[in-house]
Amino acid sequence: MKNVYLDSAATTQIRDEVISKMTEVMKIYGNPSSTHTFGRTAKSLIENARKAVANYLNVQAKEIVFTSGGTEADNLILNSAVRDLGVKRIITSKIEHHAVLHCVDQLKDCFDVEVAYVNLDENGNVNTSHLKELLENSDQKTIVSLMHVNNEIGNILDLEKVGNLCHEHQALFHSDTVQSIGHYTLDLNELPVDFAAVSAHKFHGPKGIGFAYIKSNSGLKSLIFGGSQERGVRAGTESVHNIVGLEEALKFAYDHLEDDKKYTNSLKNHFIEKLRKEIPGIKFNGMCSDVENSTYTLVNICLPIPADKALMLLFQLDLKGIACSKGSACQSGSDKGSHVLTEILSEEDLNKPSIRFSFSKYNTKEELDYVVEVLKDFIKK
Missing domain, CATH: 3.90.1150.10 (Aspartate Aminotransferase, domain 1)
Structure with missing residues (x-):
């Protein structure tokens, strides 16, 4: 068999080079929030990884917030958009990942957010004419959440077209890019995307680590409270070896x-x-x-x-x-x-x-x- x-x-499958790098980093055991040499050594690994990741996506290092994966990133973005940015309306589709759909359901129940679902064609493509109609028919502050690459049927969303449509109507645009980062080159500085979610284990990196791209000065705040890690946007001691593993995996993904x-x-x-x-x-x-x-x-x-x-x-x-x-x-x-x-x-x-x-x-x-x-x-x- x-x-x-x-x-x-x-x-x-995790690349062998990623495993080797992570094994090496696990010997550096200092808490990155500590001010002594051990802590500063660990902290420097995280910040170097942040700069490297930001460079691949052509964004600022401060716009990268490390999370436990795509699900946490999606939840962080959508929850804070409603709680902190005054979003009263979410436009999404019925074929999004459940990290988005279940989060949207919760926000609807807890914050009385209005939810609208954009129409799809028979192949699962977003009807952008209907999206435009939905955006035009409300003056409530809105966030649109549509994934870049569908994880089940592989459809690709035109991020530029959808993002421009959102911004023309003063709506925020969030995209789950879990199935595309590491497989496609995305210039998030040029694309009209405000927020994105990424997971390392989709591009031959470790599980349990990912990041949220949060456009500078967006006003998003933490979903997890505690310490001031990740510039106060994501509390909790950082998983240094996983972060470096993500960096290494993304490096190999884009180099090859x-x-x-x-x-x-x-x-x-x-x-x-x-x-x-x-x-x-x-x-x-x-x-x-x-x-x-x-x-x-x-x-x-x-x-x-x-x-x-x-x-x-x-x-x-x-x-x-x-x-x-x-x-x-x-x-x-x-x-x-x-x-x-x-x-x-x-x-x-x-x-x-x-x-x-x-x-x-x-x-x-x-x-x-x-x-x-x-x-x-x-x-x-």
Whole structure:
């Protein structure tokens, strides 16, 4: 039995270089808030990492706030926007990550915030005409929260177009960029984005560390109270080795971006071609089969299998050593179907199994051929 990992949208394999760097840094045990030599040494590692991260995104170092990951960053931004910036209205979509959707629900219940959902087309793309309409039809202070790359179907949002639309109507713009930072070059100084959320484990870094991009002088305040770490925006002793691990992972991601992107894109094209050839009746969800308008890192397929047989599919794939997902990893333990696919698929297709396969530079075409053969055998049985 082979072991084939095709769930990189959930989490990526940590680069060996990142592990080595983190192991080295873990020996530097001073508290970065301490003023003695041990503490200052640790503090300098954090600030150097902050400058490096900011440089990759062309922003100021003070605009980078380290967090435990994308979920905390999303929550920090949205909560403070309502609590501290006077936001009374949130515009989002029904296919956002639950780090945004559940946070928005909580804000609606606790702060009586108005929530509006922008329309989507049949492939899950944001209807920017409807977004413009929503922005024009209210004078309440608004934040728009729309992800850059959808984690289930791979659709890519035009950040520039949406951001300009928001700013034309004096609305703030927040984007969950968890699936795009480290995979795409983003100049956040030039793009009309006020806030962004990032997670290191999506680009071959460690879990439990990420950051929020918060545009300078935005007025956002802390979600976690205690010490004055992260310039008072995020209390708690910093995880030095994880922060340096994030920096190292981002460095390797951008140093090798074009080669890794070209290779991974070739895997996706090969996989799509093989699936179409070998499995008649297969459908591709969202925009994922359109290589020009979806991320190169994933494919989400709907298989021509009846519902009763579909119950055993993920189990059978796991028995064959294949790791994949029926949707977001955050949903994999739930009996509920994908909220993303529920919004865009017909009732007939929702009763069929949909699987997300997501790749990285560590995968091979031979692995993908093996997956296609396993799927074919399962469908024929």
